[in-house]
Amino acid sequence: MNGLSEWREYPAxxxxxxxxxxxxxxxxxxxxxxxxxxxxxxxGIEEMLINIIDYAYDDPGAVWIRAxxxxxxxxxxxxxxxxxxxxxxxxxxxxxxxxxxxxxEGGLGIHLVRKSFDRIEYVYEDFQGKSQYSxxxxxxxxx
Amino acid sequence: xxxxxxxxxxKLANGWLAWSVEGRIDISTADSVYQSGEAIVERxxxxxxxxxxxxxxxxxxxxxxxxxxxxxxxEGKEFTVAGAAGAVKTVLxxxxxxxxxxxxxxxxxL
Numbered sequence: 001m002n003g004l005s006e007w008r009e010y011p012a013x014x015x016x017x018x019x020x021x022x023x024x025x026x027x028x029x030x031x032x033x034x035x036x037x038x039x040x041x042x043x044g045i046e047e048m049l050i051n052i053i054d055y056a057y058d059d060p061g062a063v064w065i066r067a068x069x070x071x072x073x074x075x076x077x078x079x080x081x082x083x084x085x086x087x088x089x090x091x092x093x094x095x096x097x098x099x100x101x102x103x104x105e106g107g108l109g110i111h112l113v114r115k116s117f118d119r120i121e122y123v124y125e126d127f128q129g130k131s132q133y134s135x136x137x138x139x140x141x142x143x
Numbered sequence: 144x145x146x147x148x149x150x151x152x153x154k155l156a157n158g159w160l161a162w163s164v165e166g167r168i169d170i171s172t173a174d175s176v177y178q179s180g181e182a183i184v185e186r187x188x189x190x191x192x193x194x195x196x197x198x199x200x201x202x203x204x205x206x207x208x209x210x211x212x213x214x215x216x217x218e219g220k221e222f223t224v225a226g227a228a229g230a231v232k233t234v235l236x237x238x239x240x241x242x243x244x245x246x247x248x249x250x251x252x253l
Contacts, residue, residue: 014170017170017171018171039199039230039233039234042199042201043201043202043234046169046170046201046202046203047201047202050170050203108202108205108206108209108238109202109203109206111202111238112201112202112205112234112237112238115237
């Protein structure tokens with residue numbers, strides 16, 4: 001387990017996913033995330049990391065992660081130099097109300113990301129995408 | 144910590160094939176779960192995924208359920224889920240998949 005209070009670099013490959021997830025979840029626990037709320041960041045982490053791992057780079061690349069408590073929030077930052085992916089601009093492909101046949105599987109993940117975090121920010125500049133996800137450590141939970 | 148799953152099939156007296164999965168359905172196990180489910184849906188008319196042993200499901204797992212439901216509907220078959228509890232049930236509800244999949248409390252509710 002590695003501390004993530006400062007930026008840490010990981011190879012953006014599937015084989016590193018479990019390590020990244022475990023490091024983030026350990027940081028979330030250390031920041032005071034209760035067991036009942038652990039699922040909340042985990043749902044978003046998988047979606048965002050797999051998006052970077054699978055789609056950001058054509059050639060091997062890296063992802064930088066930082067995770068820490070900020071007041072009453074747990075804040076998670078991701079950065080990469082791959083293709084831009086704005087979680088706030090993606091279409092809502094989940095499309096509640098549509099029949100099964102018309103639903104897009106890809107939209108489920110971003111739907112959960114948006115539901116899992118209380119605040120999401122995205123910046124792309126100088127060929128670097130930076131996304132920030134925060135949720136309240138208070139027991140009142142969206143999930 | 145890598146995810147591991149255990150899968151089992153049981154033919155029920157009412158004609159349903161109960162497919163039970165134990166563990167986490169996430170990015171590490173989703174492909175394996177889908178491959179098993181795809182084979183089951185192809186050969187069975189009525190399949191219920193018993194999720195009472197599932198401790199976590201991510202969006203990758205939800206996509207598996209949606210793909211299997213689409214496949215079953217396309218082939219004129221039935222696919223549903225039962226036994227989801229705790230955080231797993233919450234995620235199904237959260238994503239509206241509980242309604243879509245006609246989630247049952249247990250296998251007794253088929």
